[in-house]
Amino acid sequence: MHPVESTTIRFSGNGTFSQNLVIGNKSTGVVWASASGPIVVVSNTIANNGPPCCGNGGSELEAYPINGSVTMQNNLLVATGSSAAMDCSYSAAAAAFTNNDIYSAYGSAYTSACPDQTGTNGNLSTDP
Secondary structure (H helix, E strand, O other): OOOOOOOOEEEEEEEEEEEEEEEOOOOOOOEEEEEEEEEEOOOOOEOOOOOOOOOEEEEEEEEEEEOOOOEOOOOOOEEEOOOOEEEEOOOOOOOOOEEEEEEEEOOEEEEEOOOOOOOOOOOOOOOO
């Protein structure tokens, strides 16, 4: 995908986001909001996207909410600026949150609103 002025991928409801490369955008790479059904995010690379529009949130992924309908596995999220890589609202444990590498070069991997999954279920926060 080529750099754009806003979020590259935005969806709500339910859906599957699998095997994508989302890089170099001017704002957050992927946002889901008002997720009401199964959200499956598997085997994606989301990296080097711009800071969120309002200075808060994650530069790579904003997930509203993380709950029992979310499966997030085998993803690489790399923030190269000072923003966190991932932001979320958290209402319950994800159905599956495994084997992800969520990393920020100059900030925290997760915002304070999003529980840090590093070190559990194969999740990492290491410079790839």
